[in-house]
Amino acid sequence: xxxxxxxxxxxxxxxxxxxxxxxxxxxxxxxxxxxxxxxxxxxxxxxxxxxxxxxxxxxxxxxxxxxxxxxxxxxxxxxxxxxxxxxxxxxxxxxxxxxxxxxxxxxxxxxxxxxxxxxxxxxxxxxxxxxxxxxxxxxxxxxxxxxxxxxxxxxxxxxxxxxxxxxxxxxxxxxxxxxxxxxxxxxxxxxxxxxxxxxxxxxxxxxxxxxxxxxxxxxxxxxxxxxxxxxxxxxxxxxxxxx
Amino acid sequence: xxxxxxxxxxxxxxxxxxxxxxxxxxxxxxxxxxxxxxxxxxxxxxxxxxxxxxxxxxxxxxxxxxxxxxxxxxxxxxxxxxxxxxxxxxxxxxxxxx
Numbered sequence: 636x637x638x639x640x641x642x643x644x645x646x647x648x649x650x651x652x653x654x655x656x657x658x659x660x661x662x663x664x665x666x667x668x669x670x671x672x673x674x675x676x677x678x679x680x681x682x683x684x685x686x687x688x689x690x691x692x693x694x695x696x697x698x699x700x701x702x703x704x705x706x707x708x709x710x711x712x713x714x715x716x717x718x719x720x721x722x723x724x725x726x727x728x729x730x731x732x733x734x735x736x737x738x739x740x741x742x743x744x745x746x747x748x749x750x751x752x753x754x755x756x757x758x759x760x761x762x763x764x765x766x767x768x769x770x771x772x773x774x775x776x777x778x779x780x781x782x783x784x785x786x787x788x789x790x791x792x793x794x795x796x797x798x799x800x801x802x803x804x805x806x807x808x809x810x811x812x813x814x815x816x817x818x819x820x821x822x823x824x825x826x827x828x829x830x831x832x833x834x835x836x837x838x839x840x841x842x843x844x845x846x847x848x849x850x851x852x853x854x855x856x857x858x859x860x861x862x863x864x865x866x867x868x869x870x871x872x873x874x875x876x877x878x
Numbered sequence: 879x880x881x882x883x884x885x886x887x888x889x890x891x892x893x894x895x896x897x898x899x900x901x902x903x904x905x906x907x908x909x910x911x912x913x914x915x916x917x918x919x920x921x922x923x924x925x926x927x928x929x930x931x932x933x934x935x936x937x938x939x940x941x942x943x944x945x946x947x948x949x950x951x952x953x954x955x956x957x958x959x960x961x962x963x964x965x966x967x968x969x970x971x972x973x974x975x976x
Binding site for chain 1: 882883884886904906908910911913916917918924926928931932933935937
């Protein structure tokens with residue numbers, strides 16, 4: 636595997652930083668855009684990005700806070716981006732489109748691209764899948780897809796259910812049954828809407844797990860849920876990102 | 879969850895960050911995932927000066943009880959200031975925060 640920091644073209648033609656991990660011994664493989672969580676383009680997200688490469692995928696994580704804080708440490712960048720109201724949805728879609736295009740341009744790409752995001756990135760993965768032509772998407776406990784965000788949230792963030800008819804690809808949703816954001820009722824509502832629309836999707840909710848159960852460096856980490864979740868991801872990507 | 883909720887305020891003073899002392903111009907306060915503290919959510923305070931770059935930041939992540947105790951201690955400290963000193967101070971913090 637090789638992992639590098641690269642520059643890609645994001646929304647509005649902006650050059651932004653991204654972290655690229657790729658297997659070096661394979662040809663014709665699928666790509667994964669890893670959407671980092673609100674705490675930023677951090678060490679843990681880069682670790683996740685490398686994990687996809689270790690499993691044979693091209694993986695690219697765009698630094699969504701590059702414009703606010705080029706070269707800053709991830710936590711400073713996250714603080715700066717938050718103070719400026721967060722990442723606007725339109726810009727996110729443009730950055731993911733740029734990342735997907737970069738992945739498809741790589742010599743070892745088979746042309747297929749998925750997104751995966753955690754926490755706020757889960758919401759953004761759904762947003763990207765409803766806005767761009769993708770091959771698969773994974774939403775890990777993204778809040779405010781169904782319910783409106785709380786008072787005081789930036790105006791750039793709103794519910795996304797109205798975009799569901801545009802979902803372009805199969806969706807894997809991984810949720811904690813003890814989570815309140817999104818709550819099990821919100822997950823059920825999303826499930827109902829996607830069923831009515833005839834979309835291909837697969838949801839798993841884990842008992843005993845709450846929000847951020849994949850995060851190994853946080854108290855919310857739940858190994859059983861995370862291990863099963865990873866298995867579901869490998870199976871899902873194997874089905875939809877293969878040649 | 880990522881709460882997204884953020885309270886911002888201007889303020890005056892100085893803070894000591896990774897690069898030494900710098901003038902502060904604002905703060906953000908939010909209840910969200912910490913970077914370092916061992917809790918799912920904490921009260922996070924960033925004392926900042928964006929004009930000096932994202933790294934001009936003093937950050938704390940506090941559990942809710944500690945944040946409340948700190949807020950009360952600040953208010954108590956201000957309340958205990960002798961009236962003569964209070965009148966003589968610039969009062970910048972309280973005027974911009976209030």
